[in-house]
Amino acid sequence: MGRNLKFNIFRYNPLDSRSVPHTDSFSLEETDSMTLFIALTRIREEQDPSLQFDFCCRAGICGSCAMVINGRPGLACKTLTRELPDEITLMPLPVFKLIGDLSVDTGTWFRAMNEKVGSWIHTDKTLDPDAHEERMDNALAEEIYELERCVECGCCVASCGTANMREDFVGAVALNRIARFMLDPRDQRKEREYFEVIGTDEGIFGCMGLLACEDVCPKELPLQDQLGILRRKMGWSAVKHLFRFG
Amino acid sequence: METEFSDLLCIGAGLAGERVAVEAASQGFKALCLSLVPPRRSHSSAAQGGMQAALGNCAMGEGDSPDVHFEDTVKGSDWGCDQEVARLFVETAPRAVREMAFWGIPWNRVVPGKSTYFKGGKQYEKVEAKEKEGLITARSFGGTAKWRTCYTSDGTGHTLLYTMDNKVVELGVKVHDRMEAISLIHDGETCMGAVVRDLKTGKLRAYLAKATLIATGGYGRIYRETTNAVINEGAGAIIALDTGIVPIGNPEAVQFHPTGIVPTHILVTEGCRGDGGTLLDVNEDRFMPEYEPEKAELASRDVVSRWMIHHIRRGLGVKGHYGDHLWLDIRHLGAHHIKTKLREVEEICNNFLGIDPITQLIPVRPAQHYTMAGVRTDKDGAAYGLKGLFAAGEAACWDLHGFNRLGGNSLAETVVAGKIVGEKIAEFLKGYEVSFKTSVIRDCMVRDLERIERLVSCKDGNEDVYRIRNAMQDELMDRVGIFRNGTDLQKAVDNLEEIYERAKKVGIRSNWIGASPELTLAIKIQGMVRLALCVAYGALKRTESRGCHAREDFEARNDRDWLNRTLATWKEGDSLPTLNYEPASRVIALPPGSRGYGESKIISADEETSEEA
Numbered sequence: 105m106g107r108n109l110k111f112n113i114f115r116y117n118p119l120d121s122r123s124v125p126h127t128d129s130f131s132l133e134e135t136d137s138m139t140l141f142i143a144l145t146r147i148r149e150e151q152d153p154s155l156q157f158d159f160c161c162r163a164g165i166c167g168s169c170a171m172v173i174n175g176r177p178g179l180a181c182k183t184l185t186r187e188l189p190d191e192i193t194l195m196p197l198p199v200f201k202l203i204g205d206l207s208v209d210t211g212t213w214f215r216a217m218n219e220k221v222g223s224w225i226h227t228d229k230t231l232d233p234d235a236h237e238e239r240m241d242n243a244l245a246e247e248i249y250e251l252e253r254c255v256e257c258g259c260c261v262a263s264c265g266t267a268n269m270r271e272d273f274v275g276a277v278a279l280n281r282i283a284r285f286m287l288d289p290r291d292q293r294k295e296r297e298y299f300e301v302i303g304t305d306e307g308i309f310g311c312m313g314l315l316a317c318e319d320v321c322p323k324e325l326p327l328q329d330q331l332g333i334l335r336r337k338m339g340w341s342a343v344k345h346l347f348r349f350g
Numbered sequence: 351m352e353t354e355f356s357d358l359l360c361i362g363a364g365l366a367g368e369r370v371a372v373e374a375a376s377q378g379f380k381a382l383c384l385s386l387v388p389p390r391r392s393h394s395s396a397a398q399g400g401m402q403a404a405l406g407n408c409a410m411g412e413g414d415s416p417d418v419h420f421e422d423t424v425k426g427s428d429w430g431c432d433q434e435v436a437r438l439f440v441e442t443a444p445r446a447v448r449e450m451a452f453w454g455i456p457w458n459r460v461v462p463g464k465s466t467y468f469k470g471g472k473q474y475e476k477v478e479a480k481e482k483e484g485l486i487t488a489r490s491f492g493g494t495a496k497w498r499t500c501y502t503s504d505g506t507g508h509t510l511l512y513t514m515d516n517k518v519v520e521l522g523v524k525v526h527d528r529m530e531a532i533s534l535i536h537d538g539e540t541c542m543g544a545v546v547r548d549l550k551t552g553k554l555r556a557y558l559a560k561a562t563l564i565a566t567g568g569y570g571r572i573y574r575e576t577t578n579a580v581i582n583e584g585a586g587a588i589i590a591l592d593t594g595i596v597p598i599g600n601p602e603a604v605q606f607h608p609t610g611i612v613p614t615h616i617l618v619t620e621g622c623r624g625d626g627g628t629l630l631d632v633n634e635d636r637f638m639p640e641y642e643p644e645k646a647e648l649a650s651r652d653v654v655s656r657w658m659i660h661h662i663r664r665g666l667g668v669k670g671h672y673g674d675h676l677w678l679d680i681r682h683l684g685a686h687h688i689k690t691k692l693r694e695v696e697e698i699c700n701n702f703l704g705i706d707p708i709t710q711l712i713p714v715r716p717a718q719h720y721t722m723a724g725v726r727t728d729k730d731g732a733a734y735g736l737k738g739l740f741a742a743g744e745a746a747c748w749d750l751h752g753f754n755r756l757g758g759n760s761l762a763e764t765v766v767a768g769k770i771v772g773e774k775i776a777e778f779l780k781g782y783e784v785s786f787k788t789s790v791i792r793d794c795m796v797r798d799l800e801r802i803e804r805l806v807s808c809k810d811g812n813e814d815v816y817r818i819r820n821a822m823q824d825e826l827m828d829r830v831g832i833f834r835n836g837t838d839l840q841k842a843v844d845n846l847e848e849i850y851e852r853a854k855k856v857g858i859r860s861n862w863i864g865a866s867p868e869l870t871l872a873i874k875i876q877g878m879v880r881l882a883l884c885v886a887y888g889a890l891k892r893t894e895s896r897g898c899h900a901r902e903d904f905e906a907r908n909d910r911d912w913l914n915r916t917l918a919t920w921k922e923g924d925s926l927p928t929l930n931y932e933p934a935s936r937v938i939a940l941p942p943g944s945r946g947y948g949e950s951k952i953i954s955a956d957e958e959t960s961e962e963a
Contacts, residue, residue: 162696
């Protein structure tokens with residue numbers, strides 16, 4: 105016999121005028137290697153088919169299932185119930201617009217973020233389809249990949265003090281994305297162009313240095329380092345700009 | 351009625367859908383994508399291994415060419431593929447890889463000098479050439495003569511998808527996420543778009559387009575155990591089949607993978623067995639040498655999966671809460687090897703099982719993995735039967751994979767087919783005009799609204815949608831799985847027909863206002879059972895073994911009678927699909943022969959009676 109788990113789950117359906125935000129409790133017997141994916145799927149199929157939450161790959165790859173698990177943002181699919189106490193409280197991610205229960209709209213937020221930071225290779229070159237690829241050092245390719253591993257789950261945004269207070273703050277995810285493109289020789293943007301995007305309080309100077317982003321990142325991205333590096337670079341850029349060296 | 355208009359409507363915004371949209375948008379057309387999830391969460395991201403393209407840059411890929419890739423692909427398909435398509439694919443793949451590099455993929459590159467690699471548990475050495483330094487490198491995958499699989503560490507699908515979506519953002523292509531197409535708008539000749547349900551609000555909207563693309567991926571979730579994402583329920587195949595005109599090609603062609611972890615069926619790589627991992631039963635005895643004395647755990651995917659299921663049926667599986675399973679043992683490989691060469695496996699075990707593979711056994715069981723089947727198209731990606739309808743990627747039966755898909759060819763197909771079909775759609779759109787008949791649009795919309803009304807008011811009954819789905823999944827898993835025989839298949843067809851009748855009586859039990867996950871599934875359930883019936887019935891009628899379709903009662907590949915492709919359509923009111931057949935390939939550059947691996951009994955095309963070759 106496994107433990108009897110009690111799930112306290114935030115419930116609210118904004119489209120139903122009779123719905124008010126509240127908590128529902130469900131109990132479930134724990135089974136071997138139970139993840140929150142297994143548990144929530146069972147609750148929906150066996151106890152309450154109206155329960156809303158998001159899973160997609162259920163393998164920690166796609167970033168769909170971020171939620172606040174006993175007070176801490178994390179990927180539900182990657183969370184084993186055995187690592188949690190008998191009572192498990194699940195809340196939707198803050199900052200993002202609520203769709204219903206544990207489901208939030210990350211799609212709109214991240215599309216806007218990607219547009220804002222210009223999340224693509226900026227180049228005036230054109231591709232010669234018959235030519236060999238441009239060479240790149242493997243170590244550099246791996247360094248870029250290291251930062252590209254972000255899955256846009258939203259945990260860093262949900263755990264960020266600034267993002268919770270200010271709607272216009274781009275969040276660690278956007279700053280990490282900028283850092284990724286700054287590393288990439290294929291992107292021809294100059295430091296000053298990056299400065300225009302993140303050299304403000306909406307960007308790197310809005311960061312209060314609390315660094316919960318790094319603590320909760322399910323991909324364990326080196327966010328603290330990247331924020332530090334960017335702050336230094338953008339600081340210098342500001343000084344150069346002031347004296348018109350840049 | 352809310353209406354959206356575009357030149358091209360892409361249903362699905364994974365790699366294939368977005369690549370097509372990028373092509374159309376680059377050529378000045380208005381493309382719009384629909385996606386069940388935010389596009390970067392599409393299942394394309396889960397393809398970790400890589401994409402095949404014959405670049406021949408790395409030492410173990412020396413001498414590679416599209417010709418060699420072509421041969422591997424045709425053999426892999428067990429001669430079920432369309433050889434014109436395979437040729438087009440292998441020629442385009444290198445250009446597609448370089449294009450993706452130009453757009454920002456951090457492909458792993460050639461590092462000159464000596465390095466080591468593992469094969470069959472043994473360590474070997476190779477030397478990379480100095481003059482190739484910094485070019486795109488490749489790794490080894492099963493069924494290929496050369497190392498041809500380009501990759502970015504353990505996240506190739508992820509980087510491809512992010513780079514492609516970056517391109518989509520750059521071009522300003524709109525992606526409407528959390529949207530599900532629930533029927534195609536057509537008049538029996540021309541497709542004009544789709545009726546779409548908003549998964550945030552539950553509202554219906556008409557999306558009108560000159561060209562409509564189905565790129566919704568595979569439909570692994572009609573099986574109980576699958577490595578696929580939870581969204582892979584076959585929405586695209588369902589709406590195509592519902593037209594009564596557009597066929598599903600080779601529905602019976604379904605690939606399984608031997609080592610999905612229990613209970614979540616997340617894949618652990620074949621590298622575990624390649625490096626010397628073993629499979630154990632309930633008594634912790636190694637059983638593969640008993641069945642395959644020579645190759646043991648290193649036999650092909652299908653063979654290993656078959657014996658695993660066979661062994662479980664003999665009662666030697668490990669009983670568990672989630673059904674019987676077997677053990678994968680990599681403990682003897684040691685902490686160093688596991689922590690360096692099999693890092694992903696260690697992470698999967700830690701994160702999703704709470705197991706330490708250095709000291710503990712890993713519970714595994716074969717699971718459905720890939721859908722070779724799909725919306726049948728010509729080599730330009732145009733669907734059979736309806737003008738203006740196209741398909742690409744896993745959702746399509748283009749048909750690159752025939753009866754078995756090679757590792758690394760699926761990810762490659764998404765961007766290669768996306769590029770080719772995108773160009774063909776752009777050509778199609780030039781000068782093409784369509785008249786949208788308001789009566790057709792209204793009829794489609796009204797039919798869907800009525801369908802939903804009947805579900806939420808329980809007008810036809812109050813069957814529980816999850817029970818119906820589970821019954822369907824059990825039927826496919828237990829009787830239309832890895833090894834098949836006439837008796838079981840007939841029983842599956844009979845049972846699925848009954849399940850289909852029950853599916854018509856589903857009623858919604860919960861509050862359905864808004865996004866309602868229960869209603870979302872209920873809208874699809876009849877279509878899912880129809881798909882399941884196509885798989886089961888197609889498998890029953892194909893009395894041979896080819897690629898992944900392995901019949902215990904017809905063990906030989908029969909080129910005399912079955913060198914063809916199943917085309918399944920569904921006539922309104924029927925309880926079974928209508929099956930037709932077409933030749934597997936119009937052009938045969940590589941005549942049927944032995945694949946050079948796996949068991950092979952072949953009845954050749956010129957034999958008059960059944961003999962084993």
